[in-house]
Each structure stands twice: as C-alpha cells, then as structure tokens.
Amino acid sequence: xxxRCIWAELMKLRHSRIWMILAVLPVISxxxxxxxxxxxxxxxxxxxxxLWSQVxxxxxxxxxxxxxxxxxxxxxxxxxxxxxxxxxxxxxxxAAGIFLAKLAVVGFLLLFVQIFLFILYFLSGRLxxxxxxxxxxxxxxxxxxxxxxxxxGSFQLVLSMRIRSFAAPVGIGLCAVFIGLGxxxxxxxxxxxxxxxxxGMGVLSQTGLSPGExxxxxxxxxxxxxxxxxxxxxxxxxxxxxx
Amino acid sequence: MKLVGIELYKLxxxxxxxxxxxxxxxxxxxxxxxxxxxxxxxxxxxxxxALIAMLSSMNGLxxxxxxxxxxxxxxxxxxxxxxxxxLLAMSVKQNRLYAAKYASAAIVMFxxxxxxxxxxxxxxxxxxxxxxxxxFLLFRFLTATIITNMIVAALQQWISMAVKNQAFALTxxxxxxxxxxxxxxxxxxxxxxxxxxxxxxxxxVTQFYTGNHVIFSIRDTGSMVPVMTVLxxxxxxxxxxGSFHVSRQEL
Numbered sequence: 001x002x003x004r005c006i007w008a009e010l011m012k013l014r015h016s017r018i019w020m021i022l023a024v025l026p027v028i029s030x031x032x033x034x035x036x037x038x039x040x041x042x043x044x045x046x047x048x049x050x051l052w053s054q055v056x057x058x059x060x061x062x063x064x065x066x067x068x069x070x071x072x073x074x075x076x077x078x079x080x081x082x083x084x085x086x087x088x089x090x091x092x093x094x095a096a097g098i099f100l101a102k103l104a105v106v107g108f109l110l111l112f113v114q115i116f117l118f119i120l121y122f123l124s125g126r127l128x129x130x131x132x133x134x135x136x137x138x139x140x141x142x143x144x145x146x147x148x149x150x151x152x153g154s155f156q157l158v159l160s161m162r163i164r165s166f167a168a169p170v171g172i173g174l175c176a177v178f179i180g181l182g183x184x185x186x187x188x189x190x191x192x193x194x195x196x197x198x199x200g201m202g203v204l205s206q207t208g209l210s211p212g213e214x215x216x217x218x219x220x221x222x223x224x225x226x227x228x229x230x231x232x233x234x235x236x237x238x239x240x241x242x243x
Numbered sequence: 244m245k246l247v248g249i250e251l252y253k254l255x256x257x258x259x260x261x262x263x264x265x266x267x268x269x270x271x272x273x274x275x276x277x278x279x280x281x282x283x284x285x286x287x288x289x290x291x292x293a294l295i296a297m298l299s300s301m302n303g304l305x306x307x308x309x310x311x312x313x314x315x316x317x318x319x320x321x322x323x324x325x326x327x328x329x330l331l332a333m334s335v336k337q338n339r340l341y342a343a344k345y346a347s348a349a350i351v352m353f354x355x356x357x358x359x360x361x362x363x364x365x366x367x368x369x370x371x372x373x374x375x376x377x378x379f380l381l382f383r384f385l386t387a388t389i390i391t392n393m394i395v396a397a398l399q400q401w402i403s404m405a406v407k408n409q410a411f412a413l414t415x416x417x418x419x420x421x422x423x424x425x426x427x428x429x430x431x432x433x434x435x436x437x438x439x440x441x442x443x444x445x446x447x448v449t450q451f452y453t454g455n456h457v458i459f460s461i462r463d464t465g466s467m468v469p470v471m472t473v474l475x476x477x478x479x480x481x482x483x484x485g486s487f488h489v490s491r492q493e494l
C-alpha cells in the first residue's frame with residue numbers, strides 16, 4: 001500500500017520542476033562558499049574543513065530548513081487546491097499511508113539534495129586546488145544532515161498539512177531556524193529539530209560527535225519524526241476535512 | 244484607495260499582521276540579544292551603531308523571506324480561488340488590481356520597518372546607551388530598509404502574480420535572503436547588482452574588522468542619495484515591467 005502511495009506522490013511531482021528549486025540552493029551555496037574560500041585562502045588554512053565551513057555555514061544554518069519548508073509546502077499544495085482534500089480522504093488508503101508516503105518522498109528528494117551538495121563540494125574543492133583526500137567526518141556530516149533535514153521535513157509537513165497557505169509554514173520555518181540557533185548557543189542543540197541540523201552537519205563546529213552524542217542525535221531525530229507522524233496521522237483520521 | 248481597502252479587507256482573517264509580528268519579534272529579539280552581549284563585552288562598541296549595523300545585516304536575511312511570504316500570501320489568494328477572472332469581469336483593470344496588491348504589500352512591509360525602528364529606539368533607551376536616541380541615524384536606517392523593501396516587494400510581486408506555483412516565488416525570496424546575508428562577502432562590483440545587498444549597502448552604519456575588533460563608522464549621507472535615487476528608479480522600472488507583463492497574461 002505504502003509503495004503505491006509513494007508512487008502516487010512521485011507522479012504528482014512529475015512535471016512540477018521541483019528539481020530546479022532543489023538544485024538551486026546547493027549550487028548557490030557552493031558558488032559563494034567556494035568563491036569566499038578561494039579569496040581568503042591565506043586565512044582559511046584547514047583545507048577541506050575550511051571549505052566545508054564556508055559552503056555549509058549559511059546553507060545548513062538557514063537555507064536548507066527553508067528549502068525543506070518550501071518542499072513540504074509543495075507536497076501538500078495539490079491537496080489544498082480544487083477541493084482535493086475530499087478526494088484524497090476518500091481514496092482507499094489509510095491516513096498513515098498518505099502522510100508517510102509524503103515523508104518518504106521528501107526524504108528521497110532531500111537525499112538528492114545532499115548528494116548533489118557533496119558532488120559540488122568535491123568538484124569545487126578540487127578546482128580550488130585541494131588534495132583528493134576528503135575529511136573522514138564528511139559521510140557523518142552528510143548522513144546526519146540528511147536525517148536532521150528529514151526530521152525538519154516531518155515537522156514542516158504537519159504545518160503545511162494544517163495551514164492552507166503555501167507561504168505561512170515557510171515563514172514559521174524561518175522563525176524556527178532562529179529558535180534552533182538559540183538552542184544551539186545555549187548548548188541544547190540536540191533537543192530541537194532545527195538545531196539538530198546545525199549539530200549534525202558540522203555547520204558551526206567541525207569537530208565530530210562523541211558516540212553518546214551520536215546516539216542521542218539519532219534518538220532525537222527518530223523521536224521527532226515518530227511524534228510528528230503520529231500527530232499528523234491522528235489529525236488526518238480525527239479532524240474534519242476542510243476542502 | 245477603494246481597491247487597496249478591499250485588498251486589506253481580504254487579509255482580515257489571514258493573520259498576516261500577526262505573522263509579521265512574530266517574524267519581527269524573533270528577528271529583533273535575536274538582534275537585541277547579540278547587540279547587548281557585544282556592548283557589554285567590549286567597551287569600544289558604540290551601542291547605537293552596533294545595534295543599527297546588526298539590524299541591517301539581519302534584515303538582509305529576514306526581510307527578503309518575509310517580503311516573499313507576505314507578497315505570496317497577498318497574490319496567492321487570487322490563484323487559489325481562481326478569482327482574477329471574476330475580478331476582471333467586474334471591470335477591475337488588471338493594472339489597478341496589481342497596484343492595489345502592491346500597495347497593500349507595501350503597507351505591511353512599511354509597518355514592519357517602522358515597528359522595527361521603534362523597537363530599536365526602545366531597546367536603546369532601556370539599555371541606557373551612552374548617547375540619546377540618534378533620530379537622524381534611525382531615520383536613515385528606516386529609509387534604507389523601506390526603499391530596499393519596496394523594490395524587493397515589486398520583484399516578488401511580479402513573480403508571485405506571473406507564476407501560479409508559489410514555490411518559485413518563495414525560492415526566489417530564499418535566494419534573496421541568501422544573497423542578502425552574504426552580500427558583505429561579495430566583491431563591490433558584484434554586490435551592487437543584487438538588490439538584496441542594499442539592506443546593508445544602504446545602512447547608515449558600516450562595520451569592518453581590525454584584528455579582533457569591530458570598528459563602526461557612519462556613512463556620509465550625501466554619498467547615499469544617488470544610490471537611493473538609482474534604486475528608486477530601478478524599483479519603478481521593475482514595478483511597471485511586472486504590471487505590464489502580468490496585465491497582458493492570458494488568464
């Protein structure tokens with residue numbers, strides 16, 4: 001059942017050109033980050049680590065959560081149009097299938113964004129004259145970054161499901177970014193979805209996480225995803241549809 | 244005026260103003276916390292200058308996204324309800340509808356900028372900065388924010404009205420925010436091309452680093468006037484280009 005739901009979601013995105021929206025952020029981040037790194041090589045002396053800090057500072061801190069919010073709003077856009085809520089709630093699939101399929105597609109698309117970022121990061125580093133030896137922490141940054149962005153995605157999906165406006169959840173997402181930054185500053189970064197991204201992706205500090213912190217990181221991501229999904233599925237099952 | 248009133252009437256249950264308030268609250272809280280820390284930690288920090296410089300750079304991130312969100316919400320109503328045809332059938336001219344929407348977006352953004360300046364003044368007074376409120380500096384800051392906002396709103400409205408899918412308009416706003424926040428890192432010739440860079444580019448206070456210290460300096464008013472004039476002309480061009488294009492689109 002879930003497979004068919006995922007397939008239906010992918011079909012809805014067929015001619016949406018969402019890939020353009022997803023591709024533009026990594027491209028701009030890498031262009032500006034790499035340009036800044038290249039011009040300040042005398043100060044930024046840690047090679048790949050410095051390049052990562054330049055590429056991912058604004059990307060991971062502010063703009064990946066906003067991109068995730070736009071993507072999630074887009075996932076519910078069709079449902080909010082043309083009384084499609086009536087239609088989707090009468091199809092013979094469970095409410096859980098509808099939400100989890102959207103979450104799976106968001107996860108898949110964000111994975112594409114992370115892979116694309118990695119490719120651009122590697123190419124820009126090589127073009128900037130860095131050695132081929134990438135940082136050992138890089139897979140961890142990318143995987144944790146992806147997981148944290150999916151966690152943010154689950155939160156944004158709930159918001160976009162409830163709020164009919166396309167733009168309002170994106171605005172709320174940006175406010176949440178600053179709450180997350182505050183949580184990170186007060187060393188509570190592992191307890192809020194948006195600061196999980198800062199911690200996991202090594203945006204502000206490139207030192208790796210300890211095994212205990214890693215476990216806590218994955219547990220918190222799982223907790224938020226499960227809590228958001230349960231809440232969303234409950235709302236889908238119990239609340240009246242406003243077409 | 245009647246059309247502007249109607250546009251604002253349409254917004255009455257959209258909580259747009261409350262959303263802008265929350266947005267502003269988050270932004271200014273962050274700016275005030277950071278400024279308070281900077282001022283208390285380093286005596287060479289000039290309170291008002293630090294505050295205005297901080298708000299200007301945060302506006303570069305926040306206002307493009309906030310403008311995109313506000314304009315998108317104002318324009319998306321017609322796309323969602325398919326009501327543009329209905330409005331035109333009631334003999335409302337396309338360019339007048341466009342103007343009314345722009346005016347209502349401008350009112351929202353103007354209110355946001357004024358509230359931000361008032362909050363900055365209140366913060367400076369309660370933080371007991373050494374000097375009294377520098378009204379002229381705050382006025383210049385407010386003017387710079389409003390001018391940049393108006394042009395960004397014109398650009399956003401063009402996209403929000405022309406392209407039904409608001410994901411593109413919001414992505415454009417996000418890119419604007421990105422450029423706004425990294426504007427100071429870009430070379431001068433590149434920076435001046437991007438409208439979002441003028442949140443800091445027109446700011447009356449500029450900052451630069453000497454070693455571990457940040458030095459704040461006040462920009463000459465005279466040098467800003469030609470830039471503002473060019474920007475206003477650019478804004479008018481963008482507005483009329485958008486209005487012309489959208490008015491001639493097939494519905």
